[in-house]
Amino acid sequence: MGIDFTVLSSVIAELASFDVILMLFAGVIGGIFLGSLPGLSATMGIALLIPITFGMEPVAALVLLSAIYTSAIFGGSITAILIHTPGTPSSAATAMDGYQMTLRGEGLKALGTSTVCSVIGGVVSAIALLILAPPLAQISLKFSAPEYFLMAVFGLTIIASLSTGAMIKGLAGGLFGLLVGLVGVDMMTAYPRFTFGKAELENGISLIPAMIGLFSISQVLMQAEILHSAKKKETVVVELKGKVFPDKKDWLKIWPTVTKSSVIGLLVGILPGAGGDVASWVAYNEAKRGSKNPENFGKGEIEGLAAAETANNAVTGGAMIPLLTLGIPGSAATAVMLGGLYIHGLKPGHELFTQNANIIYAVIIGLILANILMGIFGLTMARQVVKVASIPFYILAPVIIVLSVVGSYAINNNMFDVYVMVAFGLIGYLMRKTNFSTAAVVIAMILGSMAEIGYRQAIVMSKGDVLAYYFSRPISIILMVLIALALLTPLLQKWKSRKGIKV
Amino acid sequence: MNLRKRNMTKIMSSVALSCVVFTSSVFAEEYPAKPISAIISYGAGGNTDVGARILFPNVEKELGAALTILNKPGGGGWVGWTNLLNSKNDGYTIGYINTPNLITGYLNPLMKRDKSLEDFDLIANHVTDYGVISINKDEKRFTNIKELVEYAKANTLTVSTTGANGDDHIAMLKMNQKFGTKFVPVHTKGSAKQRAAIQGGHVDVGFSNVGDTNNAHKNGELKVVAVMAEERSNFLKDVPTLAESGFPGVVSWSARGIAAPKGLSAEQLEKLRESFIKGMNAPEHLKKMEEMGLQVDIKTGDDYKKMLMDEEQGVIELKPILGW
Numbered sequence: 117m118g119i120d121f122t123v124l125s126s127v128i129a130e131l132a133s134f135d136v137i138l139m140l141f142a143g144v145i146g147g148i149f150l151g152s153l154p155g156l157s158a159t160m161g162i163a164l165l166i167p168i169t170f171g172m173e174p175v176a177a178l179v180l181l182s183a184i185y186t187s188a189i190f191g192g193s194i195t196a197i198l199i200h201t202p203g204t205p206s207s208a209a210t211a212m213d214g215y216q217m218t219l220r221g222e223g224l225k226a227l228g229t230s231t232v233c234s235v236i237g238g239v240v241s242a243i244a245l246l247i248l249a250p251p252l253a254q255i256s257l258k259f260s261a262p263e264y265f266l267m268a269v270f271g272l273t274i275i276a277s278l279s280t281g282a283m284i285k286g287l288a289g290g291l292f293g294l295l296v297g298l299v300g301v302d303m304m305t306a307y308p309r310f311t312f313g314k315a316e317l318e319n320g321i322s323l324i325p326a327m328i329g330l331f332s333i334s335q336v337l338m339q340a341e342i343l344h345s346a347k348k349k350e351t352v353v354v355e356l357k358g359k360v361f362p363d364k365k366d367w368l369k370i371w372p373t374v375t376k377s378s379v380i381g382l383l384v385g386i387l388p389g390a391g392g393d394v395a396s397w398v399a400y401n402e403a404k405r406g407s408k409n410p411e412n413f414g415k416g417e418i419e420g421l422a423a424a425e426t427a428n429n430a431v432t433g434g435a436m437i438p439l440l441t442l443g444i445p446g447s448a449a450t451a452v453m454l455g456g457l458y459i460h461g462l463k464p465g466h467e468l469f470t471q472n473a474n475i476i477y478a479v480i481i482g483l484i485l486a487n488i489l490m491g492i493f494g495l496t497m498a499r500q501v502v503k504v505a506s507i508p509f510y511i512l513a514p515v516i517i518v519l520s521v522v523g524s525y526a527i528n529n530n531m532f533d534v535y536v537m538v539a540f541g542l543i544g545y546l547m548r549k550t551n552f553s554t555a556a557v558v559i560a561m562i563l564g565s566m567a568e569i570g571y572r573q574a575i576v577m578s579k580g581d582v583l584a585y586y587f588s589r590p591i592s593i594i595l596m597v598l599i600a601l602a603l604l605t606p607l608l609q610k611w612k613s614r615k616g617i618k619v
Numbered sequence: 620m621n622l623r624k625r626n627m628t629k630i631m632s633s634v635a636l637s638c639v640v641f642t643s644s645v646f647a648e649e650y651p652a653k654p655i656s657a658i659i660s661y662g663a664g665g666n667t668d669v670g671a672r673i674l675f676p677n678v679e680k681e682l683g684a685a686l687t688i689l690n691k692p693g694g695g696g697w698v699g700w701t702n703l704l705n706s707k708n709d710g711y712t713i714g715y716i717n718t719p720n721l722i723t724g725y726l727n728p729l730m731k732r733d734k735s736l737e738d739f740d741l742i743a744n745h746v747t748d749y750g751v752i753s754i755n756k757d758e759k760r761f762t763n764i765k766e767l768v769e770y771a772k773a774n775t776l777t778v779s780t781t782g783a784n785g786d787d788h789i790a791m792l793k794m795n796q797k798f799g800t801k802f803v804p805v806h807t808k809g810s811a812k813q814r815a816a817i818q819g820g821h822v823d824v825g826f827s828n829v830g831d832t833n834n835a836h837k838n839g840e841l842k843v844v845a846v847m848a849e850e851r852s853n854f855l856k857d858v859p860t861l862a863e864s865g866f867p868g869v870v871s872w873s874a875r876g877i878a879a880p881k882g883l884s885a886e887q888l889e890k891l892r893e894s895f896i897k898g899m900n901a902p903e904h905l906k907k908m909e910e911m912g913l914q915v916d917i918k919t920g921d922d923y924k925k926m927l928m929d930e931e932q933g934v935i936e937l938k939p940i941l942g943w
Contacts, residue, residue, distance in 0.1 A: 163664030167672040170907075257819030261805070301695065304806050306783035308729055315701050318694035388811045442818065443834055444811050451811055452664030458911045459669070465838035528662075528692050569808065576805045577777055577821060 123473045130478035131485075135176040140482060143183025144489045150184065151191025152203045154328050154516075155523015158188035159449040166456045174460040178479040181456055183486035185449050186432040189392055190234040190490055193425055197226045198505040201332040201516055205323055206392030206431070208558050209400040209424035211331060216416030223502045228360035229418055230425045231494030233374055237426035238487035240378040241385060241433025245440070246480050249469075252434070253441040256386040261577055262586050264389070265570030266595035268563040271394060273602040274401035275556045278414065282551060289553045293560025296321050297568070304572050316532040323393075323561055325524040325537035330554040332520050333541025336513050338548060343509055360498045362418070370422040373403045381427035385434020391447030392428035393562050399427030405602065433483065440464055440476065650710055650887050651684035657877075658706075658714035660699025662692040666830065666913070667715050667875055670746055673907045678898030682890070695782075696720045697732070704738055708882035713742065713891065717875040722931050723784045728943050736927055740888055742877040743895040744923045746908070747916035748828040749848035750790045750871030751855070753841045755820045764845040764864045767824065771800035776823035778802045779816035781809055784941065787826035789933070790847055790871035792940050797868055817841050828873060829854050830913050847871040854912050874916070874930075876923060892919050 130136065150161040161184045169177035192203030197214030210230065217226035244252060259267075272290065279286020299310045300320030311317040362370070377399035384395035403423035404413045413420045435446030436453075443464035445451035454464070462468060468476050504512075524537040544554045578585035586592045657675070661667045668690060675686045691699035696717055706712035716739065725732045752764065761767040770776070780787035783806045791802045805822050807813045810831040817825030818841050825832075829846065833854040836843040845861045846852050847870055861869050877895055879888075898904065899917050908915050918926055934941075 160663065163662065163668070166664060166669065170673075257815060260816065260819060260821035302783075303808065304783060306727070306729075313731055315694035315697040318697065319692070388815045389808065438815075442815075442840060443838075444815050444818070451809075455664055455666070455669040455911070459673070459907060461910045463834045463837075465834065465840065467838070528698070529690055530693065530698065573805050573807070576803055579775060579777070 123477055126474040127478045127481060130175045130474055131481060133173070133176070135173060136179055136478075136482065139172070139176045139180035140183055140486055140489060143180045144187045144486055144493060147184035147187025148191035148194070148490065148493065151188030152194045153523060154195065154201050154203055154332055154519055155324055155526050157192075157204045157324070157449075157527075158185045159452055160526065161188055162449055162452045162456070166452065166459070169456060170459060174462060174475050175478045175482070177456065177460060178453075178462075178475075179482035179486065181453050182432070182436065182479060182483045183489075185453070186234075186238045186429060186483065186487055187490045188449075189428050189432060190231070190238075190425075190494065193230045193234065193428075194227065194501060195504075196331075197230060197421075198223060198502065199332075199512065199516060200335040201520075202327065204392070205327055205558075205562065206396055206428040207424075208327060208331065208393065208555065209396040210421060210428070212400070212414050212424070212555060213417050213420035216414070217418070217421065218505050220416050222416070223505045224360055224498060225362065225366075225418075226421060227498040227502055228495060229362045229366070229370070229421055231360075231491055231498065232362060233370070233377075233422045233425035234429040234494070235487050235491035236374055237378050237381050237428070237430035238432055238490070239484055241382045241430040242480060242483045242487060243433075244382055245433040245437050245483070246477070249437045249441050252382075252386050252437050255383075256388065256438045256444070256446065257442075258591055259387050260589075261570045261573035262589055262592045263570070263595060264387075265567055265574055266592055266599065267387075267390070267394075267398075268567035268570060270595060270599050270602065271398050271401070271563045272560065272567065273599065274397055274404075275553075275559055276603075277401060277404055277410070277606070278555055278559075279553055282553075285550075285552045286556050289547065289556030290560045293557035294564040296326065296557070297561050297564030303569050304576075314532075316530060320565070321536055321561075322527060322533050323558075324527050325533040326540045326561060327558050328520045328524055329537040329540025329542075330544035330547075330557055332516055333537065334544030334548050334554060336516050337541065337545040339509050340513060360495050366418055370419055373406070373419045373423050374426045376402060376406070377423045377426035378430045381430025382434040384427070385431035386437045386446050388438060388444050388446055390566070391435060391449070392431040394566070395427040395431045396424040397559055397562070399423040401602075405605065429487070436483070440468055441466075650884075650890055651682060653711065654685040654687050655682070655710070656689055656706075656712045657686045658689050658691050658699045658703045658712065660691055660693075660696035660703075660715060660717065663690045665692075666911075667717060669911070670875070670908065670913060671715060673911075674745065674898055674904055677901035677904045678894050681894035681897045695724060697724050697730075700724070700734075703878075704734060704880050706880055708740075708880040710879065710883050710887035710891070713877055713879045715745075715875050716878045718873060718927065718930050719784075719786050719789060719934060720873075722927070722934050723789075726931070726934055726938070726943065727784065727941075736924075736931065738881050739878040740881050740883045741923050741927070742879060742888070742891045742919070743899070744874055744876035744916055744918040744926065745895075745899060746830075746876075746913050747872050747874040748830040748914060749846055749852060750786055750873075751827055751829055751832050751843045751847065751852075751858070752845045752861075753817055753825040753827065753832055753836065753843045754823070755817060756839055756841055757820070758823075758842070762842075762844075764859065764861065764866070767844055768794075768798055768800055768866060771802060771824075772798070773801075775801045775803055777805050778824045778826050779805050779807055779813045779822040780826050781813045782806050786828070786871050786873045787813070789937060790869060791826050792937055793869045793871070793933075794866075796937070796940060798866060814841070830911070833912050852914065854914070874926065876918070895919075 150156045189206050192207035193210045196202040196207040196211040200215040202208045202211050214226045275290040301318045380399045381395045400423045404410045435450045438444040438446045439450045524533045703714035725734045761770045794800050816822045829852045835841050843858045
């Protein structure tokens, strides 16, 4: 299904219409805006716009939806970097180092790096969608329950590396997250676990309100305490004169991470059921493991920011691969896009790339253009947007609280989620006061249920011989080796250095 | 300044005017006099939601009032249904009810819900999506439904479904009960993962619905071997029904329609039924639903009630197997 150059001219003709260009701009600007507000995610933006696209031409409609998708994931990082309020779960990992950079006065650099990395991740994945869609879709089908289980476990090892120096506290945070993930109707038996007769708890505790509480509300409470005690006025030095574009030195440093994270994001993206939230943490973990100075991660390391930002946008094109080739969406947002495809009479599969080639290639090229446009907006806006970080806290705090409440409510149109957000805000505040890691809770919530479902499905699929089943699957073996490496490397290093001292 | 003032006056007067129009219409006798809220128990962008958004403009024309969608996802649909049942039965809140989740939700004793079909005023069924049984495209051990059933009598086969106690799971249990097959369920989170499991060969058999499977069958990504319906599906004309293949008695579907909390007046109910039936018959609605691969199945009054009662009976018969 490679690129057929005879369709190229018709693709250009499709793209060169006023409607398409208008939708491209609308999607990028709207997406960045939506994404930057906590609780308003790419998925929701796409879902709400689908009815509006009924009357549009298919190319314009799908360019709008895919532009929103990629831009919202980028937009979520802006608030994560500037005010420690991830706009979407995909940006939680971004907040780790991005916000520390802002505190150090490098907000502008963080925004610029985030923009450039997002564009690279997005463009790489869109190009993969353009030329490698069929083979990558087949890879996505090779991932089954055991692989999901192992991948989740692999992701969970990051909790250990996040909590260097305070291992017990890190693990406790992780266990708390896993415990939270147990709430809800059991997938395999439909047994209501810890639901206390509340229908709202049957789908489990929603990730987004919990994350908003743990990251944003706890942040507001911490800042409010500082402001109240007035021991020191909050002084975030905002670098207004610095460069937006990362300089050559930084560039050389992050380049390998960006490459690696693009691949990680793309691969996680093609898997149904794993999106930007998983990809950003896996990439972050990998960047930290491969780094010369892993101790800087979480303290404003540009590599950590670059890893998370590249990976979460590389998911977008990846997630559209199984969507367009197999009709199996690779993430929540693309699941909603599937409905949009059908409404325009576009059926995923081979036909889409042959009979409707002019439409679908126009959409893919549109996605590349959307990423570039997103980069242009991101870089030009950065100098203005970064000023958010210098807004006095007493103005910013109520705004964050209002956005958090509205965002939590908007996810399911339910007050219950607002209470969840408040509860997790308090938990997050207490955790941070006592030096527990709130990120560990979020990671465990994202990956815990994925691990549990994969583990239990695999037991049924193995028809009794679980070990043989795992070892008969090549991807499983690779993942097991990766997990072993992730767990053993720090021990080996310690052992080596100890030996070194003795000798 | 003057210009702005004049504009303001204009705006104010138009606001005032619309207020007058609005209040006068509220006090008018005729129903509906104001927008009607429609609770959808699943998220925006899901199948139920998209179907509703396609249908509603056509119904609004008949009804002469706006239908405002409120997505209330959670609890397999029960967050929304609890909301619907707790709303005023004044005809201004209606909602989608989806089976079998609605029925299994109140019959499952673990859930402790003292609700039943009797708590709803039924308006009309909208979509019925029948169940299908599919196999991997490269499957060698069996290539049609007869071979599959024979094989499954002697061997344990794994089945991907879209969730425990859902229509796929119940159909699978019925097969085991009636024909002695040894299907064991591997439940997944929704149709994307359900289909990935069968297309990737992670499980032996897939139980799903026409709506989310017919396109993959046409593309040759998997093979649908039977439809669990009384008649063949328009979307899968080449696939036999279970009954015509010699396995009668297992029919499975998930259906969704419109209902209100019990207690609407006869006129209100009549107006709603009439408007929904007319809206559903609108050609643009039918055409879009066809493109979505969804079977519009218009039923109202006693027909709709009977359909739901039959389905309830089917689940009640399975109570021992479900452990209820």
